[in-house]
Amino acid sequence: MRLAGKVAIVTGASSGIGAETAKVFAQEGAKLLVVARRKEKLEAVAKEITDAGGTCKVFIGDVTKEADCIKAVEETIAAYGQVDVLVNNAGIADKHRPIDDCSSEWWDHVILTDQTSVYYMSREALKYMVPQKSGSIVNIASIGARGLAGISYSAAKAAVISMSKNIALEFAPIGIRCNTVSPGPTPTELNTPEAMATFNMGFADHCAQHMNLSLPESNVNDQAKAILFFASDDSKAVTGQDLIVDHGTTL
């Protein structure tokens, strides 16, 4: 029960890594507020958690909307009176669009979803973590932060790592930590064969030359366990770090 007595927000918990993280957190004793846009899927995840004896509230919201992020944190405080862990996991892929195939609209959409949402949610959670003088923010970046994706996803995920180091530096003196987990290829809705078919495969193949894709894929539980490490006091002396969970794909 490594999260006993803790309150956690997990964004993007209606599927994939976020859904698994919420379930693992509940098994470890956390009280949860889960965030995503798809009501049915999010409620199914929450039901699985509550059926197993956990505590989980649902917030249907869009993390690209500042007002939704403010409300998600406020609802957490109204329900539980505190926020100890924030996992900024919500994200979309960028179809591997290089700069000469990336419209301004697509750029804005990916940056808003994968980067600006981390700013909104972290800023709001810190309003409560600072007076508590405790908290752990875990941001989900990607091996794509090394440039191994399209221009917008590469930029957003590199920014998430840099923003996390900045938050870590700023708040280390009062006991608030911020780290990133960078997943490698992990089968989820974001990474289905059908989703891959929408990618710019020529560019994806080019990226793959810089990766060892013959290694096994990680699974959502591998990612959730890494996120749990940063969320829990097991990592109480660790802040500003990026943990790559990819079987060594990018070594």
Ligand code: NAP
């Ligand atoms: P996924 O199954 O597609 O999950 C993405 C989640 O984000 C969903 O719950 C989705 O929920 C939510 N989401 C997307 N846009 C949102 C928005 N505007 N507002 C609220 N929620 C939103 O994919 P995943 O692989 O688990 O992705 C989770 C994170 O891991 C992402 O940040 C992704 O970049 C990162 N990652 C994944 C891989 C991989 O290979 N799978 C590799 C590297 C990094 P709704 O659609 O219901 O809103």
